[in-house]
Amino acid sequence: MPELSEPKSIAQPVRALGLTEAEARARQQRYGPNAVEATPPDSWVRVLLRQFRSLIVAVLSGAAIFSFAFHDYAEGYAILAVVLINAGIGFWLEWNAQASMTALRRLGQTTARVLREGQVRAIPSDEVTVGDVLLVEAGEVVAADSRLFEAQQLQVNESTLTGESMPVSKTLPATAVPPTEQTGGLLFKGTAVVNGTGRATVTGVGGGTQLGEIARLMQQAERTATPLEAKLARLTRQLVMLTVGLAGLYVLLGLWRGKPVHLLLETAIVLAVAAIPEGMAIVATLALAYGMLRLAHRQVLVKRLAAVETLGSTDIIFTDKTGTLTQNQMAVHTVWLPEAQLTFPPTTGHMQAVAAGEAYQRLLRAAVLCNNATYSSAHPEAALGDPLEVALLALAAESHFAVADVQAMTRLAEQPFNSDTRLMATLHRQPNAGSLVTVKGAAEDVLRLCMRQQAATGALPLAVAEQAEWLLRAEQLAQTGLRTLALAQRIQTDENPTDLARDLTWLGMVAFLDPARPEVIPAIEACQRAGIRVLMVTGDHPATALTVARQVHLAPETAELTITGSELAALLAQPAVPGHGLQQTCVFARVSPAQKLDLISYYQQQGHVVAMIGDGVNDAPALKKADIGVAMGLHGTQVASEAASLVLRDDSFASVVAAVEQGRIIFTNIRRFVLYLVSCNLSELLVVLAAGLAGVDSVLLPLQILFLNLLTDVFPALALSVGKGSRHVMEQPPHDPQSPMMRPTDWQLAGAYAALMTAALLGCYYVARHHFGFGPATATTILFYGLATAQLVHVSNMAGSRHRHFTDNDVLRNRYVWLALALCTILLLLSYYLPLFRQLLGIQPLTLPALLLVLVPAGAVLGLGPLLHHIFSWRKLPTRHIGAVTDRVAARAV
Template sequence: MTSEPALTPIQNAHELSSDHLADQLRVETKTGLTKKEAQRRLKELGPNALQEAKRESALTILLRQFKGVIVWVLAAAAAISFFLGDTVEGIAILIVLLINAITGFVLEWNASKSMDALRKLDTAPARVLRDGRIQEIPSDEITLGDVLLVEAGDVVPADGNLFDVNQLGVDESALTGESLPVEKSTDIPAADAPLGDQHNRLFKGTAVVSGNGQAIVTGIGQHTELGKIATMVEEAERTATPLEAKLDALAKRLIWITVGLAALFMVVGFIRQEEPKLLIETAIALAIAAIPEGMSVVATIALAYGMLRLAEKKVIVKRLSAVETLGGTNVIFTDKTGTLTQNRIEVNTVQLPEGMAEVRIDERAGKLEVVHGEEAVISDSSYHKLVQVGVLCNNADYEPREGEAPKEIGDPVEVALLKFALGAGVNPDEVTQQHPRKAEKAFSSDTRIMGTLHEADGRYLVAVKGATEEVLDRCNRVMKSGQTALLEQNEKETSRQLSEKMAADGLRTLAFAYREINEKPGDDFTEKDLTYLGLIGFLDPPRTEVTPALESCREAGIKVIMVTGDHPATALTVASKVKLIEPGEEIVLTGKDLRPIADLSAEEKERIMACRVFARVSPAQKLDMIDLYQQHGDIVGMTGDGVNDAPALKKSDIGIAMGQRGTQVAAETADMVLKDDSFTSIVTAIGQGRVIFENIRKFILFLLSCNMSEIFVVTFAGFLGVGNPLLPLQILFINIVTDVFPALALGVGRENRELMKQPPRNPDTPVLTSRDWWMITYYALVMTIAVLGVYWLGTRNLGMSQGMGNTITFYSLSFAQLLHVFNLYSGHGHFFRNEVTSNKYIWWALVICILILVLTYYVPFLSEVLSIQPMTNQALLLIVAAGIVPVLVIQVIRKLTGWDE
């Protein structure tokens, strides 16, 4: 006896008929699988669950903190210090390494929980047909070929092909970006139909909002569309942020500077036949001086401060470096549903035979207003009859509630009709009570209409809504200004054309009709003699605050691109309404137009990058588009709220999720979450990111000019043969104490609104430009000359000892660096009144550092560790002079030459 071939997930299932599929999966749709066969398949194919990715352990993340070049250099310096017997110095360096490692570990200990969020969609039980009986089983026990039963309120537990539907509507917005619920059918779509147009299929993780249906399971677990997205989330690489990359490049540059200076110093020392131990100690001092140990700590705190300020504005940052990355973003890919729109369906357009009106419902005021078109439309008798029919031919329930979200049950389009009635001043409950329902003709894919029969005052009212073509075919009269007349053929054609135009404008259109009679009709009460009322177009309304936010993006030089899985016409309509595109830019590309990035020609790439609206785009295509822009050198931000957005959120340089209406998957995959779902908050975050980068640049200028002054002091003293004016431990103390506090104060400086009126900085531009390096060198030379000057004067002319010379140099350089913070103002204002002098944190930093320096002199333990000698008043005057003179020289030259930062 030959065994049956193994089953595999069905490819291109939407192209197959249910009979063909049942044969291929060896299942009888009337009875389902047998219990024995289901268990066999479950054992062979595995459970209907998403695979769990291997997570990084805490130890792995911790060890990664010790892989940087700077870490290796400092570790080598510590090892040499221990070898030479300088235990205190070695321990101090190790403490610095430990602080930086702990900081990095804490920042990375936010391991992605996106897969956990995806798995939470698997928890609901499911109903299947087995052995001819309906059984409820855990969703992870569903297997290939199972006959699945779904109804309103269910979350679809697996992918499947429908073979029986009854008014089945499914909300697929989380998977495809489609705002409106999708009406399902058993018709086979085109072979190249995108996911959003495969109406004969159910997809795992989507929600059934109306009706019921039966389907044959064609994909489980990782082989569902949701599973494919889960795989992409796992495989999408989280690249280093631009700031991390630039700081790493800066660190490597500093290493080469250090190695070069240390090698030069060693060569000169050996030529002079100086003591090897002294040369090695000096080389260690140079290594410590060149590396700004506090840079990562200060950068972290500066970013954290920006994060807290954004939290106050309802922007939650999950990765600190993401704040700065957003500041450098020059391209933003935004989803439509829930980001540019409100992710809810509302009546947008009313088209009566007498005219058209585009309307908006103010829910707070409970009032409807005309925003475009003819005001008279909403006072016409035909309009009021249209509102009445919309309420009666309706199975939804809508209940506004004071102080909390309204209660909404049923199809979102029907809920929108009830809201529309309330806005028009009609109470739906009163209308339904006055017109009790006697019968209903449910919507079906065959008739494409819904009808209800009502009785009031001894007469009967038929209310009908549905597809324009089907409703018009059943109408022989039309209502105009409260009067009925014969419906001419040309009027029918006009209404059809209006419906097509509304659909082309991205609206979902329904036609409405009614009939009033004295006697109760038969079962065919919806089939003839109806009076046509008009059309209503539904739309997911744009968010009103988006338009000025997009204008701010344009002013800041940021390109915003819509990428959605929704219908092309709908995407263009929303893009026009929020002014994402200008008149004449009405170009939209669909997923069919996008080939894999590796296959694109230069002309195709240029065409894609010139387009601002993309529709019917799959998650994989979103990844390709982000990759295309990243290869172009852009810093890409991605906003989204659905499961389908998760891979792109992770792939982008900065992923931004919507917190209110967004899925948990999107929120946990993204770098930032907008609690208010407002695109305006993105603009706020961009401004904050630019401020933070400017602050980081400023404190790096400060730190490196201070560190370079230490290098110059040690190097020049060695070349001049005047001894070693700074000990390694003294340099380390300056770097992690007296340098850090002023740098930190610069890092939390207040906002500069002018930054949002400038284009984004070039992503290829390093943190420090060539001009910045010249400034650093200049600052360092001025401080070095002043400090070495007082050291020379004290040891050579005033007869001070080498120990006293070290002490003077230590305090002179510390004081010069503290006052150097006042040289870092931007040029706006003047020396005594600018963003530095008005920063209260600067003054607190100076007070703290001066107090610490005082403690190093008077606390025996500190003075002993740092080799501090008792000082005379004469030494104190030299220290004050060494601190003040560099500031005076720099400011005088600044005024004379007219340069600024």
């Protein structure tokens, strides 16, 4: 932890004058800027070089080098063009995401008020230095860690550090205690002043603050590769191994047969180009970018493209409480009058009648008068003061109470709240005669004063049982995490301001709670239906955390177990077995930033994909450590936004559910177009390999294969990647993060599709040569266009559901698929009719019989492809589902 006292080398500043400008500059040189060290953005060179770090790029670059060595310059330049196009798209997307976050940081720069040479000056917060006299007041953010030497009713919201939604009162003298227990006169950088004023001596800046310590912890938290990145990398390795193995096998067989080495190497290049789907990286990037644009319309800023898909496989979501599940502002939850209890908002007619009664009106009058906050129902966001006092004014306004008329009563005296009496009292002149004393404070202290009043006036005192009953009610409210205030009053004939808190009449109690966000309950229920476990992790009190968890349906009403930070270390050390304590609770309270990291690591080691949602500085390390970090961008801290992969611009938990849904759709689309690409490229590989082994050379040229891969692969695959997906995607469990992109049955299905196209194509090639007597160049042209049309119609086999009618699936309802097919058809026609394309691709004129042969492979794919799809889809069905499917089929037959 950073030191919380003034450095010994610094003399006590002259508090009346502050530092001189010369001394301030000297200390800025010594202690550095008052800026938390952020991870520096990568240079454009580093971002660009990162685009070339893949096995596919290495293999294609090797193929280009061999092409240049054999003087096949057109092929070499074409391969390099593919590599550069892919790198350019990736660079553009990543650089723009980085630039947007840099702009966000610039918008977050603030100023601070300091005393320099006896004058108050507003300076950029990063120029504040150790020894400065810092001036703070309600509505400001503390610019640096400081020690107070003056404070007037100063209260600071430290929820960004501790998770506590209630402000902390700052009194003198300060004591060095952990921030989770801070009650003294220490101010921390990044916390918000909600009430009062103060002056403090700066003791730490930049990395020497509590904020800086957490920032260092955040930088130590390493971010692992996302599941999508890992799966695509694994698929790339598999394709490269397949390419190298088959190409090596072909070369060895050719050498054994005595074929020239340069011809074998040229064919190996063709095999490499055919086996690797060059468009896969481009399409995957654009699919994620399209998902990013969709989420942008839902106010979600995506900093890392792969993070969109990660939410699709997330099965654990850690969420902060304050500011994430709740609104980080207090509101009245319960009003307990002598004759009735009101829970807000009152819904029944009886409760509404009680709210209109005289007892409730007296309580509201006391709540408005014994109050120093400012509130306007027209602009509630501009309220200032103690959150409990703001909540009381908001309650009066919502109850249509005449707030302005009551506030017009002249205040004659005030007894401020202090830790000894634990209450506040005010004296007001009444419009007619006499004066009114209003009091609010801790229930036991106010009750004690009310009993003395009744005894002094000769009235029967509150019975011991009645007093105990009120104290029990207060204790019950406190145990459920509610903050309570008691209110009382006294009417007197004079305006004597001495000893205000005496001889009081009991009015009742008010209980407060940081209210849940309205969109949280349906969002959490959607997560639970989707098989996602939502866990609350907060620095707040266990009772408060459990109450909020019940309110938002994160925990059942019967749930009692919460785990605190002090209990966590022992549980994390235990083996993860069924019935383990961590499996039985969904609420973790009094948890430090370091313990959040331990929790995330624990679940990651169990094979879970973990998302973390937070808004405070204390959440930043966990946001970075998690597989996917989601920060609240509207009212969250800059440090949290820096650490996260996703930033919610509307601070809505429902946006997280939208991101999860979009992530699942993207993963399904990516798996679909990967199957399409692999099956198409395998068909090219098998055609070249089978023809080569049969002694037929150059059935497909490298430029022809590149043209196919950049045309028929990219555009249909791109169309598949932007499908809207099934509306039932959130009713299914998360996909297994350990499952590869291509499962064994997917490889088998891709192989079956490729074998079908290969058999049809080679059959057409044989018929063209031996039945119609076409030459090798014409037969190659037939093979080229036959493969192109077969791959185009093959997109229809990527149907999204195996249980719907053939014409009612995600593919045929995707308008982009039809646009892609039309575009590819136009480009194929141009390749036939434009002389430049014909020369580069070696295209020969085709007669009517040749054109009919071109259509044969497409007809085979259309006719037999759906049959293969249903066969392998049935094989992929879990045994427990086969009976249900059989029953549905039988019912339809009847």
